[in-house]
Amino acid sequence: MAKKEHKVRLLGTWRSRFVHRVRLALKLKGIEYEYIEEDLKNKSPLLLESNPVYKKVPVLIHGNNVVSESMVILEYIDETWSENPLMPQDxxxxxxxxxxxxxxxxxxxxxxxxxxxxxxxxxxxxxxxxxxxxxxxxxxxxxxxxxxxxxxxxxxxxxxxxxxxxxxxxxxxxxxxxxxxxxxxxxxxxxxxxxxxxxxxxxxxxxxxxxxxxxxxxxxxxxxxxx
Amino acid sequence: MAKKEHKVRLLGTWRSRFVHRVRLALKLKGIEYEYIEEDLKNKSPLLLESNPVYKKVPVLIHGNNVVSESMVILEYIDETWSENPLMPQDxxxxxxxxxxxxxxxxxxxxxxxxxxxxxxxxxxxxxxxxxxxxxxxxxxxxxxxxxxxxxxxxxxxxxxxxxxxxxxxxxxxxxxxxxxxxxxxxxxxxxxxxxxxxxxxxxxxxxxxxxxxxxxxxxxxxxxxxx
Incomplete structure (x- = not known):
């Protein structure tokens, strides 16, 4: 289980609307992370290993936890870092x-x-x-x-x-x-x-x-x- | 805000795989509900009012709360009735x-x-x-x-x-x-x-x-x- 303080990395491409969602959420939460730009015409081994199902960005890597699909990542971020909640409570x-x-x-x-x-x-x-x-x-x-x-x-x-x-x-x-x-x-x-x-x-x-x-x-x- | 004890109704059709998901979740949770069979060739005013965006079943009506889209309904059920959790905690x-x-x-x-x-x-x-x-x-x-x-x-x-x-x-x-x-x-x-x-x-x-x-x-x- 990853802890909040574990390192956060994000695989993305600068143009992607879906990657942008995740970057914005991380920014709103004040979470520091390493951003890794992917070349989708020549995908890195890290991307292929981290998202074997879709082989797409964004992929969030938090400690040993690897999460893909932007909406799934947003909920993961919100549930892991509770400050500045994105989801309502009710x-x-x-x-x-x-x-x-x-x-x-x-x-x-x-x-x-x-x-x-x-x-x-x-x-x-x-x-x-x-x-x-x-x-x-x-x-x-x-x-x-x-x-x-x-x-x-x-x-x-x-x-x-x-x-x-x-x-x-x-x-x-x-x-x-x-x-x-x-x-x-x-x-x-x-x-x-x-x-x-x-x-x-x-x-x-x-x-x-x-x-x-x-x-x-x-x-x-x-x-x-x-x- | 609907309370757990408020009346639960489900609009569905008997054949639908998506409606079945909701019926199974309600059953696993032990939630009593009224099931209303819809005729999709002649949709009821209740269905058209409750799901104006998609006009599709399933629709869960819990007190004044109206929820559509089977996966959204499953999360709603799990968050409203915490017994027999469907989602893991981590x-x-x-x-x-x-x-x-x-x-x-x-x-x-x-x-x-x-x-x-x-x-x-x-x-x-x-x-x-x-x-x-x-x-x-x-x-x-x-x-x-x-x-x-x-x-x-x-x-x-x-x-x-x-x-x-x-x-x-x-x-x-x-x-x-x-x-x-x-x-x-x-x-x-x-x-x-x-x-x-x-x-x-x-x-x-x-x-x-x-x-x-x-x-x-x-x-x-x-x-x-x-x-």
């Missing part, structure tokens, strides 16, 4: 928190990624799905943040939507979350991204933009070369 | 529990369903995926049960694979989990389904078989009528 509030976090993963992120990587009919279909999912997600916002007056677990899960939805939208020349159609989510992004600690946790916008633009171009080029 | 064991439960939902159930509802190339591809996922799942079995010597959270999550994998396999004339290729999972099914309390919680095998056979025939007929 079982029903916790259920609602898990419901919306799962909704973000299951319904919001995949169509946004598809919009980025496709065009034509496939892109239009995914865009419709993304917009419907984001409209539904607005219902989960009951205050300034998903967590109420302070940011909590769902806000960290939704950090994947904050600057990433802006960057990905800019790459394809659209807005996933605009102030008219999704006013609450739009305000949430403004509030969330203006918190210093959150702001400092993001990769640089321009670097993200260039990287996702290249990713889109590579995908479309690969698609056309297959046709 | 944060790392809990992380491993959540990892495998999520793996079952994300990787095992969908391809098995696709195998049931398709044929030809699509079915073959899904069968390959299902078998790979089940082989990986075997790694999560460290003892007689996923929970060790007694059944726990992952066993309940995996109940979706127990008699359902047998029934669905029989409908299409195959075995998803055979004793040679997946010896540990196969033993797990034998051990798990021989526990009286578990055995009693399953819908009748013949009724399940007839129902999934009809579901497959309906799907294939609809596919051919579209061609």
């Amino acid at each position: 079982p029903y509030d916790r259920a609602i928190t898990r419901f919306w976090s799962k909704f973000i993963d299951d319904k919001c992120l995949a169509p946004i990624r598809t919009v980025l990587l496709t065009d034509g009919e496939e892109q239009e279909k995914a865009m419709k799905e993304a917009k419907e999912a984001l409209k539904t997600l607005e219902r989960g916002l009951k205050g300034k943040f998903f967590g109420g007056e302070v940011i909590g677990f769902v806000d960290i899960a939704a950090s994947c939507l904050s600057i990433w939805s802006e960057v990905l939208g800019e790459v394809i020349g659209t807005k996933f979350i605009d102030s008219e159609k999704l006013p609450h989510l739009h305000s949430w992004i403004e509030e969330f991204t203006s918190i210093d600690l959150v702001k400092e946790s993001f990769p640089p916008y321009d670097k993200l933009f260039a990287s996702y633009k290249a990713l889109r171009e590579d995908h479309l080029a690969a698609k056309f070369s297959q046709n | 944060p790392y064991d809990r992380a491993i529990t959540r990892f495998w439960s999520k793996f079952i939902d994300d990787k095992c159930l969908a391809p098995i369903r696709t195998v049931l509802l398709t044929d030809g190339e699509e079915q073959e591809k899904a069968m390959k995926e299902a078998k790979e996922a089940l082989k990986t799942l075997e790694r999560g079995l460290k003892g007689k049960f996923f929970g060790g010597e007694v059944i726990g959270f992952v066993d309940i999550a995996a109940s979706c694979l127990s008699i359902w994998s047998e029934v669905l396999g029989e409908v299409i004339g195959t075995k998803f989990i055979d004793s040679e290729k997946l010896p540990h999972l196969h033993s797990w099914i034998e051990e798990f389904t021989s526990i009286d309390l578990v055995k009693e919680s399953f819908p009748p095998y013949d009724k399940l078989f007839a129902s999934y056979k009809a579901l497959r025939e309906d799907h294939l007929a609809a596919k051919f009528s579209q061609n």
